[in-house]
Amino acid sequence: MFDLAKIRSDFPMLRNGIQMQGKPLVWLDNASTTFKPDSVIEAVTKYYTEQTSNAHRGDYDLCHNMDLAIAEARKTVADFIGAESREIVFTAGSTESLNLIAYGYAAYHLQAGDEILLTEAEHASNVLPWFQVAEMTGAKVRFIPLTKEGRLTSENLAKTITKNTKIVAIAAVTNVLGYIAPVKELAEIAHKNGAILVCDGAQSVPHLKTDVRDLGCDFLAFSGHKMCGPTGIGVLYGRYDLLKETHAFLTGGGMNVRFKKDCTVDVYEPPMRFEAGTQNIEGILGLKAAVDYLQSVGMENIERHEKELKRYAVQKLQETGMAHIYNPDSESGIITFNIDGVFAQDAATLLNSKGIACRSGQHCAKLLNDFLGTVATVRASVYFYTSKEEIDALADAVSHGKEFLDAYF
Amino acid sequence: MPTFELTPMMMREIIMDHYSSPRHKADPVKDGYVSVHAESTNCIDDFHVYLKEKDGIVEDALWNGVACTISTASTDILCDQVIGKSFKESKYMIEQFLNMIEEKEYDESVLDEAIVFINTGKQAARIHCATMGWTAMKDLMEDK
Structure with missing residues (x-):
């Protein structure tokens, strides 16, 4: 039984109302590091x-x-x-x-x-x-x-x-x-x-x-x-x-x-x-x-939830009409993209201003950019505690990508 | 002192203008430039700043490389504003700019367009982007 609400209640970083830039934190940098449950x-x-x-x-x-x-x-x-x-x-x-x-x-x-x-x-x-x-x-x-x-x-x-x-x-x-x-x-x-x-x-x-x-x-x-x-x-x-x-x-x-x-x-x-x-x-x-x-939680449940979130995120980001996704078909919960016309680092700053934590840059894989034909990308990565609402927040922010300088004003 | 207040909308437009059509983004085609490399560990920024001097006056300033919006616009505005100035004036202006970004006391009267970066501190991760061109230029001038 995979109970997302129960799972989220096990994580202080998810239940304590943590904010970033005055907005509820949306943590989509799980490929970088993850939150810890009480038991840990x-x-x-x-x-x-x-x-x-x-x-x-x-x-x-x-x-x-x-x-x-x-x-x-x-x-x-x-x-x-x-x-x-x-x-x-x-x-x-x-x-x-x-x-x-x-x-x-x-x-x-x-x-x-x-x-x-x-x-x-x-x-x-x-x-x-x-x-x-x-x-x-x-x-x-x-x-x-x-x-x-x-x-x-x-x-x-x-x-x-x-x-x-x-x-x-x-x-x-x-x-x-x-x-x-x-x-x-x-x-x-x-x-x-x-x-x-x-x-x-x-x-x-x-x-x-x-x-x-x-x-x-x-x-x-x-x-x-x-x-x-x-x-x-x-x-x-x-x-x-x-x-x-x-x-x-x-x-x-x-x-x-x-x-x-x-x-x-x-x-x-x-x-x-x-x-x-x-x-x-x-x-x-x-x-x-x-x-x-x-x-x-069960590794099978974790894998299933993340696959579902990945598909959901790809669909939501595509619906914005603003995102170029580099890996729509990859199986794991990593979505790498750029917002059309917005430099990756600027996109990450925009996301930060909305409380969303995503990684931008080369993600330590500096050989890959030649392959992708870009100097930098934004990476959103989910874990089993990630919710669809958090993906919605990401998609909403991306749909406002053109206003990225708002982050400073 | 400025005779009118820059609105946030005008500040945005100035940044976007220097980002989409930078005036000084080029490698030097003539001799006589000194250069320094500027790079960031937390942003993609990776560029060179070039300086040409004559009799203690900045004859030309250029930059080129990969940079985000904030570092592109701030370095381009920097180049705009040091050309024609003496090293002494330039260094003073750079100092005031860095003070502004670090939210210390600063002399607004010399900053001109660079004032648009007044809010960079709101996005702490980008402070380095706003200042790296300026500190690189300062280093080039310190060597003199």
């Missing part, structure tokens, strides 16, 4: 009011209980994506996860002449680490062509992949156009050619049911704050045999068994090998609460 906020608070302790650093009950709580959180996240606990590494977010794969795995496994395949639709955090690794190893970065709509297809991967390809790194859902990549087919093609598939799941895991075994992806990165969890916590899933071959790129306490004066270090097995220093404990506990919350 309470989990974070509880750590500081009832449970404060470090983990795996002492012999007393509070600390032992914290070890158990973190293990439980790891299991919750693992179950959520169909993985094993030992395959779940807590990181600061998708960016750190992708950097860990690049510097901890790829930098040790690639050599001159190897290829890394990306697409032009990738977020900076799934492009720049690979540029660095290419420079370090002499590997080459190549781009899989997108269809003219901006979609990544398995046919295009099959045409681009070569025997030199070692890594295919793609977003499971792209952050500007919101197309859902055919991850399962991509993984099959990658594996058949001796490559691994790295998935940026920042825009997919919060919105779609994810089963890493079914998808066959080898690594998956995602962020807590885009799925109702706290900022500063994220996850790297890695197939266990690959994690075992991955080197730590942060070293220090909590990741080593012993070290000696001759500079030899024995490190823990994954995932602890990658969690040097005191973990982000409030983040881990908050992330667990977020996963529990998403599962109580």
Whole structure:
């Protein structure tokens, strides 16, 4: 049972009458970050009011209980994506996860002449680490062509992949156009050619049911704050045999068994090998609460509601006769558009003046603009708590697009 | 002092006019210009400001690149208003403009058309857009 009013009442940011520019807040920047339900906020608070302790650093009950709580959180996240606990590494977010794969795995496994395949639709955090690794190893970065709509297809991967390809790194859902990549087919093609598939799941895991075994992806990165969890916590899933071959790129306490004066270090097995220093404990506990919350709503319900909102938004924006939509057919809840004759940033300011939060610019996917033939776009992105009334507010504001300078007067 | 009040409608028209037909949006075709790059982390703005000087007087000012309405209009108006002025006058005017945007005390008498940006503070995310051309020009003049 999907009860939107009940869901919205769980979120302080939605029920507290928050205003922007003197107007009720309409939050349509969920691809950037998401609101937190009470249960997540309470989990974070509880750590500081009832449970404060470090983990795996002492012999007393509070600390032992914290070890158990973190293990439980790891299991919750693992179950959520169909993985094993030992395959779940807590990181600061998708960016750190992708950097860990690049510097901890790829930098040790690639050599001159190897290829890394990306697409032009990738977020900076799934492009720049690979540029660095290419420079370090002499590997080459190549781009899989997108269809003219901006979609990544398995046919295009099959045409681009070569025997030199070692890594295919793609977003499971792209952050500007919101197309859902055919991850399962991509993984099959990658594996058949001796490559691994790295998935940026920042825009997919919060919105779609994810089963890493079914998808066959080898690594998956995602962020807590885009799925109702706290900022500063994220996850790297890695197939266990690959994690075992991955080197730590942060070293220090909590990741080593012993070290000696001759500079030899024995490190823990994954995932602890990658969690040097005191973990982000409030983040881990908050992330667990977020996963529990998403599962109580139901990932199928979330996906269905967002698809419906996407179709509704496309229809409403088209009815204004003022919007150029770049991704009317993409499946996820991201609508990327421009208001005719209005520069994207000016459109976002107009929306701000009406209390509507949308992102404008290049959305960290700076390779994509050449593809779209524009320098900037406005992105509205929904989540399961978004209402049709909020889409109506967006469409109404867009229909007044020509008056964008009103924002200043 | 202005002899009449600019209405919001007139201010809008001035901004839109400089946005839709900027007078000074071009790369220099002759030598003798110094330039500086201006870019924003929170807006798409990414442009160069060019300055040509003779005997301490601004002979020409240009800008070119990608910019939103506010940065286009404000940088274009800036170029309009520094041409023919001494560096000293220009710097004073720029200072007054920045003071206005930051809602500090300012001398309105030197601002001319640039007064149309008086309300930029209402949209805090765009303050940088309104000022980046001006601070870039100031930097070019500081180097002198």
